[in-house]
Amino acid sequence: MLKFLRRLAGHVVRGLVMIWIVTTFTFVLVRLMPGDPVQTQYETLLSKGMSPDQAKAQVAVTYGFVPHGSFWSQYGHYLWQLLHFDLGRSVRAQGVSVTTEVLSTAKWTIGLVLAGTLLSFLFGVVLGVVAAMRRNSHLGNGLSIVGSLLHGVPQYVMALILVTFLTVKFKLFSTGPVDGLLEPGFNGPYIASIVAHAVLPAVAFALSSFGGYLLSMKSSVVSVLGDDFILASELRGIRPSIIFRYVARNAILPLFTVLALSLGFMVGGAVFIENAFNYPGMGAMLVASIGQRDYSEMSGAFLLITMAVIIANICADMLYTVIDPRVRRGEGA
Amino acid sequence: MTAATEPSTVDGASTGPGVRISDLTVAYRTPAGELPAVSGINLELAPGSITGLVGESGSGKSTMALAMLNAVQQPGRITGGVIEIDGLGDVLSLSPKQIRAARGGSIGYVFQAAQNSLNPLKTVGKQLLDLGRSHGVEDKRALVRQAKELLSRMGLSGERVLDSYQHELSGGMRQRVGIMLALVLNAHVLVLDEPTTALDMISQANILSIIKDVHAEHGLTTLVVTHDIGVVAEVADRVAVMYGGRLVEQGPTVDVLRAPSHPYTRGLITAIPRLTGDPDVAQPLPGRPPTLGTIPRQGCVFRERCAVYAAGAREDCETVDPPAYDIGAERLVACHVVEEER
Ligand SMILES: Nc1ncnc2c1ncn2[C@@H]1O[C@H](COP(=O)(O)OP(=O)(O)O)[C@@H](O)[C@H]1O
Numbered sequence: 191m192l193k194f195l196r197r198l199a200g201h202v203v204r205g206l207v208m209i210w211i212v213t214t215f216t217f218v219l220v221r222l223m224p225g226d227p228v229q230t231q232y233e234t235l236l237s238k239g240m241s242p243d244q245a246k247a248q249v250a251v252t253y254g255f256v257p258h259g260s261f262w263s264q265y266g267h268y269l270w271q272l273l274h275f276d277l278g279r280s281v282r283a284q285g286v287s288v289t290t291e292v293l294s295t296a297k298w299t300i301g302l303v304l305a306g307t308l309l310s311f312l313f314g315v316v317l318g319v320v321a322a323m324r325r326n327s328h329l330g331n332g333l334s335i336v337g338s339l340l341h342g343v344p345q346y347v348m349a350l351i352l353v354t355f356l357t358v359k360f361k362l363f364s365t366g367p368v369d370g371l372l373e374p375g376f377n378g379p380y381i382a383s384i385v386a387h388a389v390l391p392a393v394a395f396a397l398s399s400f401g402g403y404l405l406s407m408k409s410s411v412v413s414v415l416g417d418d419f420i421l422a423s424e425l426r427g428i429r430p431s432i433i434f435r436y437v438a439r440n441a442i443l444p445l446f447t448v449l450a451l452s453l454g455f456m457v458g459g460a461v462f463i464e465n466a467f468n469y470p471g472m473g474a475m476l477v478a479s480i481g482q483r484d485y486s487e488m489s490g491a492f493l494l495i496t497m498a499v500i501i502a503n504i505c506a507d508m509l510y511t512v513i514d515p516r517v518r519r520g521e522g523a
Numbered sequence: 524m525t526a527a528t529e530p531s532t533v534d535g536a537s538t539g540p541g542v543r544i545s546d547l548t549v550a551y552r553t554p555a556g557e558l559p560a561v562s563g564i565n566l567e568l569a570p571g572s573i574t575g576l577v578g579e580s581g582s583g584k585s586t587m588a589l590a591m592l593n594a595v596q597q598p599g600r601i602t603g604g605v606i607e608i609d610g611l612g613d614v615l616s617l618s619p620k621q622i623r624a625a626r627g628g629s630i631g632y633v634f635q636a637a638q639n640s641l642n643p644l645k646t647v648g649k650q651l652l653d654l655g656r657s658h659g660v661e662d663k664r665a666l667v668r669q670a671k672e673l674l675s676r677m678g679l680s681g682e683r684v685l686d687s688y689q690h691e692l693s694g695g696m697r698q699r700v701g702i703m704l705a706l707v708l709n710a711h712v713l714v715l716d717e718p719t720t721a722l723d724m725i726s727q728a729n730i731l732s733i734i735k736d737v738h739a740e741h742g743l744t745t746l747v748v749t750h751d752i753g754v755v756a757e758v759a760d761r762v763a764v765m766y767g768g769r770l771v772e773q774g775p776t777v778d779v780l781r782a783p784s785h786p787y788t789r790g791l792i793t794a795i796p797r798l799t800g801d802p803d804v805a806q807p808l809p810g811r812p813p814t815l816g817t818i819p820r821q822g823c824v825f826r827e828r829c830a831v832y833a834a835g836a837r838e839d840c841e842t843v844d845p846p847a848y849d850i851g852a853e854r855l856v857a858c859h860v861v862e863e864e865r
């Protein structure tokens with residue numbers, strides 16, 4: 191247990207350092223941006239007739255630092271606000287705090303990513319086992335080929351294909367925006383609305399990524415089948431159903447890392463799919479904020495994507511300490 | 524569910540069943556066609572004996588050992604022969620269900636790589652229960668008791684070992700766990716493939732004495748497969764020497780080691796200083812053992828490395844497969860020259 195906690199603490203510290211690096215990077219980037227967005231907004235506000243003091247205050251609220259301070263005082267101010275989860279104000283949606291904005295879109299994206307990834311993981315793993323067991327038959331070969339092909343199709347292409355066929359051609363699903371009037375939360379209509387809108391993007395996710403799981407699972411199963419302990423178990427007369435479980439559990443182990451990591455990366459990768467389906471997630475927000483050069487919103491989104499990757503990483507590693515006795519007890523082979 | 528698979532206390536008086544292997548041939552499918560790794564082997568394991576099967580790496584020992592459980596792996600298959608075990612019948616004609624019951628139930632097998640013969644994600648105890656479940660054992664407590672008894676007989680703490688994962692056990696401990704799992708269901712035929720390879724000298728000596736002890740106490744018929752003739756000298760009553768998929772010589776260990784007959788056996792023995800006693804006399808056998816593709820199809824498989832053949836080439840060595848000539852005193856030798864000079 192102590193070991194577990196120490197490991198976790200190490201991860202958290204490393205994660206915080208990563209977050210610090212990323213935020214510092216965005217901070218510097220925003221200041222180096224051509225046409226200095228901070229200065230630009232300041233001047234825009236002035237030209238709108240605001241007094242310099244008012245304009246300065248407004249900019250400070252938006253970016254988390256004042257336009258004219260020294261680099262270090264700006265940086266210090268920025269970090270201080272960050273510590274209070276204050277990412278500044280959105281330029282696009284006037285006056286709304288970026289934290290609120292990012293969180294309200296993030297939950298859509300996270301739901302989509304979770305659903306899509308779990309779906310593709312389940313399909314990929316089950317079909318991967320079949321492909322491995324039947325690897326010398328047409329079924330096994332066919333599955334592997336389909337897996338490789340789908341694995342090669344980029345997500346946005348898959349999304350466009352689905353949009354074209356299922357919403358434009360056959361009108362099975364709507365691509366309209368989610369009803370903004372619904373109260374977000376755990377209530378029937380809201381969930382129904384999410385589900386209705388999330389089905390296609392989730393399927394697009396699953397279709398474009400289960401091929402990867404299928405191929406990984408197949409090769410993992412084939413490799414475990416060649417392990418000494420499988421033959422040894424057969425030589426002890428262990429029942430085939432039990433041997434199958436030995437194989438499955440050993441083979442799925444390395445896939446959990448892939449799963450957890452992809453959960454993190456998917457949050458960033460959701461951009462294309464969300465856009466194709468008019469899905470109100472972070473992808474849509476990111477695209478809109480890029481379009482309007484809303485730097486505070488962009489850095490908020492990047493921060494969340496970074497955090498998703500880091501957290502997924504930690505989860506992947508901690509998962510191992512739970513399910514793999516070699517990591518849990520002993521030297522950690 | 525047969526009586527043999529039921530864990531019960533050991534009846535020390537009984538001896539193991541006899542095992543008769545006749546004309547066993549096993550071939551592997553290769554790009555060059557199906558090539559025999561074991562050819563026309565005849566070998567009898569006397570009830571209650573320990574037989575050592577010795578030969579260089581690649582001579583077909585593991586293939587033959589696996590054949591005894593009808594477990595030759597793809598792309599290999601048993602192309603002919605009979606393996607008869609008392610009380611079980613011909614292993615090769617058992618149904619899939621019967622053969623699974625026989626593996627572990629009647630024939631215990633300690634895997635060549637016993638170092639990695641356990642599921643890394645489960646404790647030894649859990650795997651013991653899987654073994655019991657697979658063989659329809661109802662009394663789990665008796666099974667666990669039997670396992671602990673065996674382990675403590677081999678100098679281990681049963682409680683601790685059953686609660687351990689593979690990575691928490693040393694090489695010698697894993698080997699003993701392998702032996703426990705092979706015997707816990709009261710198998711009376713024990714096959715050990717390279718039981719001492721990958722162990723340090725002390726563990727080797729330990730395992731060998733354990734093998735001798737459990738063999739005697741459980742009334743087993745044991746086959747020890749090894750490339751190390753020293754292991755044979757240590758444990759085996761009888762020795763069978765394998766080369767290029769054939770048995771070239773067999774007989775009582777003491778006699779064969781004292782007066783080896785086949786040129787290959789002689790070569791093997793002079794290659795080992797600790798058997799000849801004098802390091803200066805020790806001479807490595809020249810050349811390399813054949814692979815599946817380079818085993819001569821005709822004549823004696825050993826002639827290319829044979830000192831006798833080199834001293835004066837004989838035609839029958841090239842054309843006639845030497846049969847196992849009976850040279851008396853329970854000894855068989857597959858060599859034309861030895862037979863002729865007798
Ligand atoms: N799966 C396999 N496919 C092809 N050839 C094999 C296979 N397993 C073993 N062989 C060949 O069969 C011969 C005997 O192998 P093996 O029984 O493992 O020998 P030993 O145990 O005496 O070292 C060797 O030449 C080896 O290359």
Ligand SMILES: [Mg+2]
Pocket residue numbers: 581584585586635717
């Ligand atoms: Mg071998």
